[in-house]
Amino acid sequence: MKKLLSPLIILSCLASASAIAANNIVDQRNLQFVQESITIQAGETVIFKNSDRTAHHIQSKDNGINLNSPLTPPGHEFSYTFDKAGLYTIGCFIHPKMKMTLTVQ
Amino acid sequence: MKRDILGVIGLFCLLLTNVAFAGAGQNTALHDLKAEYERPVSIPAPDTNPLTDAKVRLGEILFSDPRLSIDQTMSCASCHDPDFGWEDGQQMGLGHDGSRLKRHTPTLLNLAWAPLLGWDGRFESFEDQAKSPIMSGAEMGMTSQLAAHRVHAIEGYRAMFDEAFPGEEISLDTIAKALASYQRTLVSPEAPFDRWIQGDETAISNSAKNGFLLFNGKAQCAVCHTSWRFTDDGFHDIGLPHASDLGRGGIVPGVTTIQNAFKTPTLRDIAKRGPFMHDGSLKTLEDVIHHYQNGFTKRESVSWSIKGFELSGGEQKDLVAFLKTLTSETQTALPTLPF
Numbered sequence: 001m002k003k004l005l006s007p008l009i010i011l012s013c014l015a016s017a018s019a020i021a022a023n024n025i026v027d028q029r030n031l032q033f034v035q036e037s038i039t040i041q042a043g044e045t046v047i048f049k050n051s052d053r054t055a056h057h058i059q060s061k062d063n064g065i066n067l068n069s070p071l072t073p074p075g076h077e078f079s080y081t082f083d084k085a086g087l088y089t090i091g092c093f094i095h096p097k098m099k100m101t102l103t104v105q
Numbered sequence: 106m107k108r109d110i111l112g113v114i115g116l117f118c119l120l121l122t123n124v125a126f127a128g129a130g131q132n133t134a135l136h137d138l139k140a141e142y143e144r145p146v147s148i149p150a151p152d153t154n155p156l157t158d159a160k161v162r163l164g165e166i167l168f169s170d171p172r173l174s175i176d177q178t179m180s181c182a183s184c185h186d187p188d189f190g191w192e193d194g195q196q197m198g199l200g201h202d203g204s205r206l207k208r209h210t211p212t213l214l215n216l217a218w219a220p221l222l223g224w225d226g227r228f229e230s231f232e233d234q235a236k237s238p239i240m241s242g243a244e245m246g247m248t249s250q251l252a253a254h255r256v257h258a259i260e261g262y263r264a265m266f267d268e269a270f271p272g273e274e275i276s277l278d279t280i281a282k283a284l285a286s287y288q289r290t291l292v293s294p295e296a297p298f299d300r301w302i303q304g305d306e307t308a309i310s311n312s313a314k315n316g317f318l319l320f321n322g323k324a325q326c327a328v329c330h331t332s333w334r335f336t337d338d339g340f341h342d343i344g345l346p347h348a349s350d351l352g353r354g355g356i357v358p359g360v361t362t363i364q365n366a367f368k369t370p371t372l373r374d375i376a377k378r379g380p381f382m383h384d385g386s387l388k389t390l391e392d393v394i395h396h397y398q399n400g401f402t403k404r405e406s407v408s409w410s411i412k413g414f415e416l417s418g419g420e421q422k423d424l425v426a427f428l429k430t431l432t433s434e435t436q437t438a439l440p441t442l443p444f
Contacts, residue, residue, distance in 0.1 A: 031331070031337055053328050054328050054337065054339075054409070055408075055409035057362045093363050094340055094341070094362055096338070097220035097338050
């Protein structure tokens with residue numbers, strides 16, 4: 001019985017983790033962030049996927065952070081953990097028309 | 106024997122189906138690709154300065170009025186000439202005193218949709234941008250008070266301002282709002298390419314059609330020159346050899362990606378707009394293709410999208426033929442000053 005419970009617990013944890021991750025994945029496509037805004041909890045990580053044909057370069061300077069990602073080519077992703085609560089405007093250095101907001105609670 | 110014949114016929118039918126399907130797939134792909142280039146039906150404007158006919162008419166007159174320059178010799182239209190695709194046909198812009206500016210005059214076409222204006226994106230609105238050349242000592246050399254005073258002294262302008270901005274005074278702000286409104290209406294006229302997009306297969310040559318595929322394919326131009334305006338509104342270092350002008354890097358320092366980076370210009374009316382690039386250093390479209398093919402300077406800040414490509418002589422001609430289809434045959438005349 002114990003042997004059966006362990007895999008179930010692991011499976012349950014994995015399912016929960018992937019659900020959180022799905023909420024925190026921001027896609028970049030057609031020169032825009034697919035999600036205009038998302039809300040996360042402090043300490044969570046956001047993954048910025050690049051599904052575009054061109055490279056992007058994530059940036060934000062709100063709430064005391066200086067987010068300046070490496071260049072993210074198509075098919076790659078960049079992740080960042082937001083520790084401080086507040087409202088963040090996220091942009092792309094190369095394509096300034098790309099904007100989204102991130103609320104960290 | 107009968108089974109063999111049936112087998113051959115079956116195989117032949119399968120091949121035919123596959124060929125037909127492949128052809129249909131290509132047509133669908135081309136149809137989808139062409140749909141990305143359809144033009145919008147209306148011009149956007151901010152809530153703080155909605156487009157009105159009165160403002161556009163006023164802006165059109167102001168645009169051509171040399172009294173907005175200190176020595177009354179230069180108007181906006183002196184550098185932004187519709188015959189040159191709203192540029193001036195020269196390598197670098199020219200100031201009121203005849204001195205050369207530091208960059209090539211950019212076109213004004215289709216900027217109503219642009220999030221940032223200027224080669225380095227320093228202006229967030231047309232209203233801000235419109236004041237800059239008037240006030241710049243190197244360009245028109247005015248002060249805000251003198252600009253407002255000169256315009257106010259002309260009766261015809263007073264009537265037009267009353268209509269365009271009821272209850273507001275003539276100031277650099279209202280002058281700029283009128284100029285901004287007019288400039289938002291500078292939309293590239295329909296070109297042969299647009300007629301092809303709308304379904305007229307005779308509008309452009311087969312060479313240009315092949316050029317369109319190269320533009321979107323092997324040459325990868327469409328990665329940055331995208332949508333009906335042929336721009337991503339982005340900032341890229343395209344590897345021009347002289348890197349003393351930091352471009353966007355001068356506005357947003359410390360970010361390698363945008364050092365020596367300049368705004369991707371539209372390609373509309375491109376055949377009228379040479380020489381090309383922010384420094385006007387490339388004289389012809391052939392020079393431009395050569396630059397992107399293998400002529401660019403390689404350095405850390407050069408755009409990820411610029412990797413070089415191989416085109417045959419015929420393919421280069423096809424690409425140029427396509428680019429020329431983005432130029433309309435329409436002639437735009439500037440108004441004669443009414444007062």
